Amino acid sequence: xxxxxxxxxxxxxxxxxxxxxxxxxxxxxxxxxxxxxxxxxxxxxxxxxxxxxxxxxxxxxxxxxxxxxxxxxxxxxxxxxxxxxxxxxxxxxxxxxxxxxxxxxxxxxxxxxxxxxxxxxxxxxxxxxxxxxxxxxxxxxxxxxxxxxxxxxxxxxxxxxxxxxxxxxxxxxxxxxxxxxxxxxxxxxxxxxxxxxxxxxxxxxxxxxxxxxxxxxxxxxxxxxxxxxxxxxxxxxxxxxxxxxxxxxxxxxxxxxxxxxxxxxxxxxxxxxxxxxxxxxxxxxxxxxxxxxxxxxxxxxxxxxxxxxxxxxxxxxxxxxxxxxxxxxxxxxxxxxxxxxxxxxxxxxxxxxxxxxx
Numbered sequence: 001x002x003x004x005x006x007x008x009x010x011x012x013x014x015x016x017x018x019x020x021x022x023x024x025x026x027x028x029x030x031x032x033x034x035x036x037x038x039x040x041x042x043x044x045x046x047x048x049x050x051x052x053x054x055x056x057x058x059x060x061x062x063x064x065x066x067x068x069x070x071x072x073x074x075x076x077x078x079x080x081x082x083x084x085x086x087x088x089x090x091x092x093x094x095x096x097x098x099x100x101x102x103x104x105x106x107x108x109x110x111x112x113x114x115x116x117x118x119x120x121x122x123x124x125x126x127x128x129x130x131x132x133x134x135x136x137x138x139x140x141x142x143x144x145x146x147x148x149x150x151x152x153x154x155x156x157x158x159x160x161x162x163x164x165x166x167x168x169x170x171x172x173x174x175x176x177x178x179x180x181x182x183x184x185x186x187x188x189x190x191x192x193x194x195x196x197x198x199x200x201x202x203x204x205x206x207x208x209x210x211x212x213x214x215x216x217x218x219x220x221x222x223x224x225x226x227x228x229x230x231x232x233x234x235x236x237x238x239x240x241x242x243x244x245x246x247x248x249x250x251x252x253x254x255x256x257x258x259x260x261x262x263x264x265x266x267x268x269x270x271x272x273x274x275x276x277x278x279x280x281x282x283x284x285x286x287x288x289x290x291x292x293x294x295x296x297x298x299x300x301x302x303x304x305x306x307x308x309x310x311x312x313x314x315x316x317x318x319x320x321x322x323x324x325x326x327x328x329x330x331x332x333x334x335x336x337x338x339x340x341x342x343x344x345x346x347x348x349x350x351x352x353x354x355x356x357x358x
Contacts, residue, residue: 001126003051004176005103006044006076009092010037010064010110011057011083025060027110028067029230029328030312032237033262033277033294035067036224037110041074047118049106053079053099055092088195090185093177102179107198109173113233115219118174124215125176131210132181132202135172137217145170146199148214155212158199160191171199172221180210227328234310235292238275247278257291270301279313288323296331 010027027037037054044052052071056064061082071078083095093100093107104125106118125133134155136148142165149156149166159166175198184204188196206212222233243258247265257274261267264281272278272289279297289295290307297313305323314332317324321337329335 001129002103004049004122004125005100005105006049006052007093007096007100007105007107008037008040008044008052008054008110009089009107009173010054011060011086011092025063026225028063029224030294030296030310031113031224031230031234032241033279033296036113036233037064037068038074039113040108040110041068041071041076041078043114043117044106044108045075047106047122049118049122050076051079052076053081053096054110055081055083055095057086058082058084086195088191088193089198090188090196090201093181093198093201094185094196097182100179104176104178107175107177109223111224112173113222113224113237114172114174114217115221115236120218121174121176121215124213128213130213131178132205132212133176134202134212134214135174135217135221136169136214137172137221138168139170140168142168142170146197147171150214153214155206155214157206158203160197160199161193169216172217173223175202180205184208184210230328231292231308231310231326234294235308238277238292238294241275241277243274247280247282262297290323290325 028035054064065080068078079099081096081099083092121135139145143162146158146160147162147165147167148158148169148171181201184201185196187204188200191197202212220236222229224230224233241258241260245261246263247261249255249267252269253267254271259272259274260277262278262280265278266283268285270284270287273291275291276289276293278284278295279299281298282295283300285302287301287303288305292308293306294310295301296311299311299313300316302318304317304320306317307323307325309324309327311317311329312331315329316334318336
């Protein structure tokens with residue numbers, strides 16, 4: 001088999017993560033202080049896929065270009081392809097035909113996370129040489145996904161967001177294809193959603209006698225399109241960090257469990273209970289940072305308690321007087337409070353907001 005190319009889809013409006021995505025691409029929202037998109041690029045490179053195209057939208061493409069660059073920081077060569085409108089995953093494939101040429105390729109949705117990466121999946125694809133290899137996982141609400149119906153190990157059919165799902169096996173946002181997928185995509189008509197559906201293109205391969213294999217996810221998979229999934233992905237990634245203290249911890253502070261303290265970060269009179277990560281230049285003073293919390297670079301936390309949350313770079317959290325949990329704050333947010341007795345805060349806050357809790 002020829003060397004595989006990579007195709008990462010990084011367009012889309014990210015409506016389920018608004019207001020964060022009003023000012024930032026959803027694929028650049030960080031998990032454990034690293035943009036979600038970076039995990040996908042790293043997974044491809046680890047699997048031996050170094051020539052990668054990223055599909056971008058006109059609205060957020062410049063931001064993604066600036067964050068990723070030419071790919072050299074990842075050991076990759078990155079090409080950017082603009083998809084003028086979100087017309088479906090199969091449309092994105094056709095948009096990249098000139099880049100992909102005659103090469104087999106991995107298509108990876110840029111807001112997805114796979115614990116075990118892509119190496120085993122790519123190895124299976126190379127060894128078995130099917131026309132397509134799809135990844136499946138059991139889900140509790142299959143009507144929100146593309147769903148596979150199997151007869152033993154044989155894929156019978158695929159249905160996109162069915163009202164009456166034939167199984168609970170959803171397609172994960174990772175697909176491996178040969179160029180046979182191009183003709184299948186070209187044969188499509190827009191679905192009821194007005195999109196060219198990749199599930200219908202794969203069904204076309206099946207109907208035309210092409211060999212389509214499936215694998216069930218090993219480890220965990222997360223689509224980070226919603227707040228709860230983003231926080232859960234943050235938890236899962238933090239579960240696997242190793243302690244690394246490169247910042248400053250004063251005598252009045254205490255670090256418990258696995259914690260990453262980046263260079264320039266400082267703890268003053270504070271407790272950090274891991275797993276947690278404190279970004280470069282962050283200042284934590286007279287505060288408590290609890291498990292499954294990611295504090296971004298240059299964040300300031302004073303006289304406050306934060307747990308199971310993500311705080312993006314440059315924000316200020318001060319004098320909350322109660323514990324904030326299960327929250328996501330955008331960049332350069334200012335969150336303070338005056339007198340009052342709220343018990344718990346659950347927040348999804350966009351960039352550069354200023355909030356006073358009364």
